[in-house]
Amino acid sequence: MKICTKAFLIFQVTMVVVTTVLMTIYWVLLCHFIKETISFIESVILSTCIAFIYAIFLLPVWKLWKGKTWYSLSLLFFSTITIIAVLSFIISIIDTRDWGFSLFWITIYIYVLAFPANLIISIPIGLIGKYISTKYNNEAS
Numbered sequence: 001m002k003i004c005t006k007a008f009l010i011f012q013v014t015m016v017v018v019t020t021v022l023m024t025i026y027w028v029l030l031c032h033f034i035k036e037t038i039s040f041i042e043s044v045i046l047s048t049c050i051a052f053i054y055a056i057f058l059l060p061v062w063k064l065w066k067g068k069t070w071y072s073l074s075l076l077f078f079s080t081i082t083i084i085a086v087l088s089f090i091i092s093i094i095d096t097r098d099w100g101f102s103l104f105w106i107t108i109y110i111y112v113l114a115f116p117a118n119l120i121i122s123i124p125i126g127l128i129g130k131y132i133s134t135k136y137n138n139e140a141s
Contacts, residue, residue, distance in 0.1 A: 005136070006136060007132050007133055007135070007136035007137075008062055010132055010136075011058075011062070011128065011129050011132045011133075012055050012058065014128050014132070015051070015054065015055060015058060015125055015128065015129075016048075016051040016052065016054075016055055017051075018121070018124050018125065018128065019047070019050065019051035019054055019121050019125075020044065020047045020048050020051045021047075022047075022117060022120060022121050022124075023043075023046070023047035023050055023051065023114070023117055023121070024040075024043045024044050024047040026047075026114065026116070026117035026120075027043040027046060027047060028040065028043050030113065031043070050110060050114070054077075054081070054121075057077070057080045057081065057084065058077065058080075058125075060080070061073070061076045061077050061080050062129070064076060065129070067130075067133045067134075067137065069130065070126040070127050070129065070130035070131075071126055072126070073125065073126040073129045073130060074122040074123055074125060074126030074127075075122075075126075077122050077125050077126070078118065078119065078122040081111070081118055081122075082111075085107050085110075085111035088103050088104075088106075088107045089104065089107050091103060092104030092107065
């Protein structure tokens with residue numbers, strides 16, 4: 001799958017919107033259940049930052065995917081998030097400076113706390129990616 005296509009651009013924009021909406025709902029509900037206070041604006045900002053990070057992760061995932069099944073895109077996306085989290089965790093263990101410690105807590109915060117949301121988000125990302133890929137491949141034919 002080529003990265004510089006209309007299908008990929010539409011997929012990236014759709015993925016950012018879907019991730020932002022689902023992550024916002026997740027953070028608001030999580031903070032409500034654990035009795036933490038987070039404003040709606042804070043959760044939207046956090047969710048949007050996470051969505052843009054995921055958009056960067058999807059560059060190699062889209063290239064590796066090659067238009068197969070939707071669940072392979074979901075699995076590749078979720079695996080990429082997991083690999084990045086494990087690598088940043090290893091770096092934070094190896095490097096004992098301040099930024100290594102910060103990286104450790106960011107990894108814990110985003111990956112561990114958002115694990116259910118990441119799992120849920122990977123499913124619509126796979127479905128949307130397959131739909132967009134199929135739609136634009138059929139139009140190109």
